[in-house]
Amino acid sequence: MTRGGYHGRILRVDLSQRKASTEPLAEDLARDYVGGRGLGSAMLWQELPAKIDPLSPQNMLIFVTGPLNGTGAALSSRYEVVTKSPLTNTILSANSGGRFPIALKRTGFDAIILEGAAEKPCYLWVDDEQAELRDASGVWGLDTHRTTERLLQETSAQAAVACIGPAGEAGVLYASVMNEMNRAAGRGGAGCVMGSKNLKAVVVQGSHKTPVADPEGFQEARKSALTMISEAPITKNALKEYGTAVLINIINQFGALPTRNFQEGYFPDADSVSGETLKELLYERSVGCATCSVACGRGTRTATRSGEGPEYETMWALGPMCGVKDLELITEANYNCNELGFDTISAGSTIACAMELWERGYLDQATRDRIQDELGTDLRFGNGQAVLRCTELIGRNEGFGKDLAQGSLRLASRFGHAELSMSVKGLELAAYDPRGFKSMGLAYATSTRGGCHLRAYLIGPEALATPYAVDRFASAGKAALVILYQDLSALIDSLGLCLFTIFALNPEHYASLLSSVTGEPLDGKQILGIGERIWNLERLFNLREGFTSEDDTLPPRFSQETLPRGHSKGQTVDLDPLLDEYYALRGWETSGVPGAQKLAELRLEV
Amino acid sequence: MAERSLSPDLDDQPTVPLVEFPPQDLVEIVHRLTPEKLASLLDATDLKADTQEPKIRKLAEWALDYGFASLCVNPVEVDLLPKLLKGSPVKECYVIDFPLGKSSIESKQRQAAEVVERSRSVRGEGPGKLELDMVINVGRFKRDAGYARAEIEAVVEAGDGELVKVIIRSGELTEEEIVQASALVKEAGADFVKNSTGMDVMGATPEHLRLMREAVGPDMGVKAAGGIGDAMTVVRLVYAAAREPELLDPLRFRIGTSAPLTIMATMDWIRTNPEAWVEARVIPCTICPSGQTSKQRREVREIYIQRCRTCPFRRYRRDKDF
Numbered sequence: 022m023t024r025g026g027y028h029g030r031i032l033r034v035d036l037s038q039r040k041a042s043t044e045p046l047a048e049d050l051a052r053d054y055v056g057g058r059g060l061g062s063a064m065l066w067q068e069l070p071a072k073i074d075p076l077s078p079q080n081m082l083i084f085v086t087g088p089l090n091g092t093g094a095a096l097s098s099r100y101e102v103v104t105k106s107p108l109t110n111t112i113l114s115a116n117s118g119g120r121f122p123i124a125l126k127r128t129g130f131d132a133i134i135l136e137g138a139a140e141k142p143c144y145l146w147v148d149d150e151q152a153e154l155r156d157a158s159g160v161w162g163l164d165t166h167r168t169t170e171r172l173l174q175e176t177s178a179q180a181a182v183a184c185i186g187p188a189g190e191a192g193v194l195y196a197s198v199m200n201e202m203n204r205a206a207g208r209g210g211a212g213c214v215m216g217s218k219n220l221k222a223v224v225v226q227g228s229h230k231t232p233v234a235d236p237e238g239f240q241e242a243r244k245s246a247l248t249m250i251s252e253a254p255i256t257k258n259a260l261k262e263y264g265t266a267v268l269i270n271i272i273n274q275f276g277a278l279p280t281r282n283f284q285e286g287y288f289p290d291a292d293s294v295s296g297e298t299l300k301e302l303l304y305e306r307s308v309g310c311a312t313c314s315v316a317c318g319r320g321t322r323t324a325t326r327s328g329e330g331p332e333y334e335t336m337w338a339l340g341p342m343c344g345v346k347d348l349e350l351i352t353e354a355n356y357n358c359n360e361l362g363f364d365t366i367s368a369g370s371t372i373a374c375a376m377e378l379w380e381r382g383y384l385d386q387a388t389r390d391r392i393q394d395e396l397g398t399d400l401r402f403g404n405g406q407a408v409l410r411c412t413e414l415i416g417r418n419e420g421f422g423k424d425l426a427q428g429s430l431r432l433a434s435r436f437g438h439a440e441l442s443m444s445v446k447g448l449e450l451a452a453y454d455p456r457g458f459k460s461m462g463l464a465y466a467t468s469t470r471g472g473c474h475l476r477a478y479l480i481g482p483e484a485l486a487t488p489y490a491v492d493r494f495a496s497a498g499k500a501a502l503v504i505l506y507q508d509l510s511a512l513i514d515s516l517g518l519c520l521f522t523i524f525a526l527n528p529e530h531y532a533s534l535l536s537s538v539t540g541e542p543l544d545g546k547q548i549l550g551i552g553e554r555i556w557n558l559e560r561l562f563n564l565r566e567g568f569t570s571e572d573d574t575l576p577p578r579f580s581q582e583t584l585p586r587g588h589s590k591g592q593t594v595d596l597d598p599l600l601d602e603y604y605a606l607r608g609w610e611t612s613g614v615p616g617a618q619k620l621a622e623l624r625l626e627v
Numbered sequence: 628m629a630e631r632s633l634s635p636d637l638d639d640q641p642t643v644p645l646v647e648f649p650p651q652d653l654v655e656i657v658h659r660l661t662p663e664k665l666a667s668l669l670d671a672t673d674l675k676a677d678t679q680e681p682k683i684r685k686l687a688e689w690a691l692d693y694g695f696a697s698l699c700v701n702p703v704e705v706d707l708l709p710k711l712l713k714g715s716p717v718k719e720c721y722v723i724d725f726p727l728g729k730s731s732i733e734s735k736q737r738q739a740a741e742v743v744e745r746s747r748s749v750r751g752e753g754p755g756k757l758e759l760d761m762v763i764n765v766g767r768f769k770r771d772a773g774y775a776r777a778e779i780e781a782v783v784e785a786g787d788g789e790l791v792k793v794i795i796r797s798g799e800l801t802e803e804e805i806v807q808a809s810a811l812v813k814e815a816g817a818d819f820v821k822n823s824t825g826m827d828v829m830g831a832t833p834e835h836l837r838l839m840r841e842a843v844g845p846d847m848g849v850k851a852a853g854g855i856g857d858a859m860t861v862v863r864l865v866y867a868a869a870r871e872p873e874l875l876d877p878l879r880f881r882i883g884t885s886a887p888l889t890i891m892a893t894m895d896w897i898r899t900n901p902e903a904w905v906e907a908r909v910i911p912c913t914i915c916p917s918g919q920t921s922k923q924r925r926e927v928r929e930i931y932i933q934r935c936r937t938c939p940f941r942r943y944r945r946d947k948d949f
Contacts, residue, residue, distance in 0.1 A: 498906030
């Protein structure tokens with residue numbers, strides 16, 4: 022590999038055969054898909070047979086870095102876990118930060134492909150290109166904190182651990198892969214796939230430096246990016262001071278903080294669960310990923326426990342989404358999610374769905390009695406103790422937790438009310454009501470991994486005036502902006518950078534960073550072209566799995582029920598015109614299939 | 628029955644202020660605003676009370692790197708700024724009688740003369756290296772335009788040929804007064820009319836900048852200031868006050884901003900897809916002078932509120948928290 026940013030090697034591990042091999046990273050893959058999400062998705066597209074069971078040994082689990090990991094670029098310690106999602110059956114790339122991504126890169130491998138399934142619990146230990154599968158029976162069943170501590174003792178105190186908790190072992194469909202104990206490759210169930218392979222952890226360390234093709238140019242690009250991150254209001258002030266939960270009051274003020282399973286967009290007690298209140302009551306320290314100058318993570322302590330978080334989405338999912346205003350209970354429920362290893366958004370949203378089923382009387386009496394018995398309380402909105410207890414049951418996949426562990430769509434469908442699942446393609450939506458932010462409706466509907474906010478975070482322009490303020494209720498121009506953000510986000514996730522850089526940097530900054538590292542000159546438009554290729558590839562993957570334009574939709578609540586109060590009162594979403602415009606601008610047929618001309622332009626083959 | 632007039636002052640004015648823009652015109656402006664051109668129009672500004680030397684040094688570094696028109700600071704920085712900018716085309720800009728404009732004419736004149744003398748002495752590069760942004764006494768102007776004219780003439784004289792910009796605090800004026808004040812600035816021999824200190828009741832709105840340009844014509848400078856923190860705001864203000872290509876000149880149009888890097892960076896964002904960004908419009912009230920009335924004096928506020936009531940965008944005003 023002559024290209025900077027890569028070691029040029031991939032580690033492939035066959036868990037069934039207990040064999041590890043090294044293979045070269047194809048230069049054209051690195052050029053066309055960059056790394057991280059793009060590279061992992063391309064590998065999955067090329068190698069994974071269509072329509073396999075995501076929890077079968079056939080599924081692949083790819084831990085993949087980007088070319089900026091290990092270079093010292095600001096906010097460049099993110100990696101991706103790429104697989105087919107057991108929750109949604111879509112392509113899945115789940116992103117996490119911390120120290121693990123750089124440690125992974127320093128092993129000398131750009132990616133680790135895990136295939137098959139081990140006969141017995143094991144973990145992978147990679148130390149400077151040396152890979153070894155080790156027995157994990159001693160840590161199987163332990164939570165993510167105890168597992169991490171034990172494996173660091175068994176391997177090296179300098180190593181970094183990404184592991185699953187009991188949720189991943191037990192088949193919770195939205196189990197996460199957790200690194201540094203509290204950092205989650207959270208969404209879509211990568212941890213569940215890992216558990217199905219009897220793989221408890223990946224432990225890494227190394228000394229390989231990431232090669233940089235143009236060190237002088239890179240230093241200039243790095244300095245420019247760092248200056249912008251240090252000066253942009255969101256990365257300079259808000260995130261640094263209050264963490265991501267600073268958004269609670271802001272989004273609530275817009276009347277778009279989903280409350281009680283999206284029945285409302287305004288939570289009267291929002292301030293009691295805000296970033297400001299968190300800082301006042303439970304905050305201990307700021308926590309940042311390696312190379313991060315923002316440190317948006319929150320080290321927190323309750324009366325009895327300590328840990329990290331909750332972040333904004335978690336605070337919302339376990340709080341207002343369930344009608345809960347008890348900050349300490351939310352924080353402890355979040356600790357449960359981290360320690361047991363599952364996605365807080367899907368968990369909170371599924372609990373909220375169950376609460377609405379309960380309140381509307383859609384659960385039969387036997388089920389209600391069983392739930393009441395297991396929780397020791399009812400399941401009405403606002404019951405924080407019920408939420409806390411549910412997180413314990415989900416993490417162990419026990420009792421009513423088994424129902425919740427399947428996600429809201431399966432849960433609501435089971436009781437005959439799929440419309441109460443606030444999800445797209447089976448992935449629970451995030452903390453922005455699309456009736457208050459119209460572009461988020463389109464972003465959710467077309468996201469390649471289901472109802473995800475991170476595939477196109479239009480909250481920047483619609484709520485935070487970044488890069489500048491646009492009319493959040495208008496539809497005009499939104500399809501083009503969603504496409505711009507989808508393509509750019511795909512690129513950022515492939516570089517190994519934090520998505521929060523989008524609050525400070527623009528496409529030209531990313532182009533300068535990537536160009537100087539790889540040595541291949543690129544401008545902003547060209548890197549958006551790479552993002553577009555990645556997006557279309559993910560789309561092709563999902564089409565191959567049987568998804569159609571019918572799946573590019575939103576829960577009916579958003580078109581049928583207006584928001585009853587707050588500053589988005591009276592709003593609904595009219596998705597169809599936005600979708601039509603979106604397909605046309607994407608160069609897709611009206612059926613949502615990428616057209617031949619577009620595929621040729623992107624050098625994609627079906 | 629005859630239609631009730633909005634106000635005696637506004638009968639002949641359009642009912643809706645400049646809050647909508649032809650997309651294609653904005654796209655053309657984006658194309659004209661190359662990074663170098665955009666930088667050349669920026670007065671990078673720091674006028675905070677607690678600003679310390681490292682911040683001034685950092686701003687100077689940015690100004691030199693990007694090629695901003697000037698670095699706009701409080702007069703006390705005249706001991707440092709000339710040294711930082713010496714040998715460069717970047718100008719020093721000092722505010723005079725900031726932000727209220729309530730000193731006497733003599734005081735304004737003395738302050739201007741002092742910074743001119745001091746700057747030239749420290750920089751040692753002769754005239755033409757600094758600019759003065761003075762504030763008129765708005766209260767006096769409202770009843771005695773001659774007083775304001777005398778203030779401006781005094782500072783222009785003290786400026787000894789240096790470029791003088793005059794802040795009229797447009798948010799405290801009726802539209803008729805904005806037009807009068809702008810014309811007065813021109814008659815008094817200043818080089819630019821500027822809308823705001825950035826600390827008064829209203830920042831830069833396209834509507835006010837449009838009025839100012841119409842009042843002074845194409846041969847004089849117009850400077851927009853106050854709350855300008857992104858490139859699309861700049862594009863709209865250019866549409867309002869420097870639409871013709873020949874007006875995109877540092878001697879004809881300026882932007883005062885404390886966020887110059889954000890403006891430069893957001894312009895790169897817009898360039899990736901100008902059509903999309905232009906089509907995704909802003910909430911009109913956020914850039915409308917009628918939408919920012921809470922701190923205005925009653926007689927001015929009532930004019931704007933009346934206008935707001937008949938605006939086709941009034942649906943946005945059901946709640947003001949957009």
